[in-house]
Amino acid sequence: MQINYSGDGKNMVKELSDSKEKMFIKQGSSTDYITSTNTLIFDPTKGFKFFDKQGGNETGKQSPAVLLLHDISHAYRDIFNGINETMYKGMTPLQTASAQAQDEQFVTRFYETPGAQKLGQGTRRSYEQPKEKFTPVSVTSTEEQK
Numbered sequence: 001m002q003i004n005y006s007g008d009g010k011n012m013v014k015e016l017s018d019s020k021e022k023m024f025i026k027q028g029s030s031t032d033y034i035t036s037t038n039t040l041i042f043d044p045t046k047g048f049k050f051f052d053k054q055g056g057n058e059t060g061k062q063s064p065a066v067l068l069l070h071d072i073s074h075a076y077r078d079i080f081n082g083i084n085e086t087m088y089k090g091m092t093p094l095q096t097a098s099a100q101a102q103d104e105q106f107v108t109r110f111y112e113t114p115g116a117q118k119l120g121q122g123t124r125r126s127y128e129q130p131k132e133k134f135t136p137v138s139v140t141s142t143e144e145q146k
């Protein structure tokens with residue numbers, strides 16, 4: 001599989017809004033991007049806490065805004081790089097799972113992590129790192145609501 005890397009976070013949002021492609025944004029109970037309908041779902045009330053292992057020590061937190069950045073990156077890769085369900089046609093379930101896992105690592109490493117670092121928030125070494133949701137005081141904060 002070929003992976004193209006194009007644009008940083010700033011250009012990404014501009015390129016998406018300049019594009020003729022229609023994208024839908026909805027508020028929901030999790031943050032996710034659905035390639036088949038170009039739908040970005042955003043939960044502005046939940047961030048992630050990462051742990052070094054299952055039941056281990058916390059290694060950092062990300063605000064809902066960084067989760068949104070992660071999924072805007074999927075939207076970008078869908079619309080401009082063709083990383084979507086059409087790419088998985090003809091693949092076995094195992095090949096599809098492997099391509100999706102590669103896509104998650106790519107988004108985590110090249111979009112989410114630089115964005116989180118710029119904001120002084122936590123990063124994860126791998127998409128697979130254990131995580132939990134938490135409720136921050138605001139959409140851009142990693143401070144937990146008491």
Ligand SMILES: [Zn+2]
Nearest residue numbers: 070074104107
């Ligand atoms: Zn993802």
